[in-house]
Amino acid sequence: MSNKVHLGHTARKRFGQNFLTDQGVISSIVGAIAPDNDHVMVEIGPGLGALTEPVADMIDNLTVVELDRDLVKRLQYHPVLKDKLTIHQGDALQFDFGQLQQPGKKMKVFGNLPYNISTPLMFHLFEFAEQIETMHFMLQKEVVLRLSASPGTKAYGRLTVMAQYYCQVVPVLEVPPTSFTPAPKVDSAVIRLLPFEVKPWPCKNVDVLRHLVTTAFNMRRKTLRNNLKTLLSDEDFAALQIDASLRPEQISVPQYVAMANMLCDKKD
Numbered sequence: 001m002s003n004k005v006h007l008g009h010t011a012r013k014r015f016g017q018n019f020l021t022d023q024g025v026i027s028s029i030v031g032a033i034a035p036d037n038d039h040v041m042v043e044i045g046p047g048l049g050a051l052t053e054p055v056a057d058m059i060d061n062l063t064v065v066e067l068d069r070d071l072v073k074r075l076q077y078h079p080v081l082k083d084k085l086t087i088h089q090g091d092a093l094q095f096d097f098g099q100l101q102q103p104g105k106k107m108k109v110f111g112n113l114p115y116n117i118s119t120p121l122m123f124h125l126f127e128f129a130e131q132i133e134t135m136h137f138m139l140q141k142e143v144v145l146r147l148s149a150s151p152g153t154k155a156y157g158r159l160t161v162m163a164q165y166y167c168q169v170v171p172v173l174e175v176p177p178t179s180f181t182p183a184p185k186v187d188s189a190v191i192r193l194l195p196f197e198v199k200p201w202p203c204k205n206v207d208v209l210r211h212l213v214t215t216a217f218n219m220r221r222k223t224l225r226n227n228l229k230t231l232l233s234d235e236d237f238a239a240l241q242i243d244a245s246l247r248p249e250q251i252s253v254p255q256y257v258a259m260a261n262m263l264c265d266k267k268d
């Protein structure tokens with residue numbers, strides 16, 4: 001089914017192309033995005049325009065980032081959209097979203113994302129969190145569960161900790177495979193990410209946090225003490241009042257930040 005034709009376009013599997021065709025789902029997502037002219041509106045992967053058209057309808061300008069050159073051409077010649085769109089052809093993973101910011105305007109970013117790049121794309125977008133008001137993404141349901149997981153659950157991991165460090169995470173809607181053409185093999189869901197204006201647990205150096213969290217989750221079945229033995233001592237854990245015999249998924253976001261801040265202090 002990977003080469004199914006929709007609106008005269010052959011879907012490309014390597015670009016994760018599953019086009020939204022369910023009007024009910026489309027209007028729910030557009031409602032959640034709440035497009036307006038007070039923000040720089042940015043869509044990742046507009047494809048054949050399922051979300052692009054209704055969003056553009058409500059605002060003056062929409063910026064899109066699309067990798068597929070054929071789809072870019074269609075958008076450039078689209079009778080209604082062409083005057084409203086600012087089109088960037090290229091890879092969203094490499095794209096400098098910071099360049100889109102305008103004085104006094106934060107971004108609202110959204111997209112039905114190609115599932116094969118969704119985790120690295122989340123990490124890339126977190127770098128621009130301070131310039132973003134809201135993000136709404138259609139993702140594999142499993143990734144939505146990971147983003148919104150609580151400590152102590154199987155879905156809680158590196159992506160959870162980093163997402164919840166930067167953002168409030170709110171699952172919005174579950175979407176079955178039948179809402180797309182071609183239908184993906186997995187269930188999907190929409191997530192809302194709201195970057196914190198003021199971070200509840202500020203970290204002195206986010207690179208240190210990222211490295212610590214990656215190291216902590218290297219082996220999920222091992223204890224924190226074991227995974228982090230090159231970084232923190234038993235005395236460090238005692239000073240932080242963190243039980244080092246716990247597994248990495250039992251440790252909260254503020255506890256990870258406290259460990260990272262201790263590492264930063266040690267380096268100074």
Ligand code: SAM
Pocket residue numbers: 015016017018019020021044045046047048049050051065066067068071090091092093111112113114115117
């Ligand atoms: N928004 C459309 C919809 O909902 O029907 C298309 C969604 S489709 C799942 C993903 C879109 O992202 C495709 O248009 C695909 O070409 C584009 N895409 C894939 N990889 C990309 C990347 N690295 N950067 C930007 N766009 C990408």
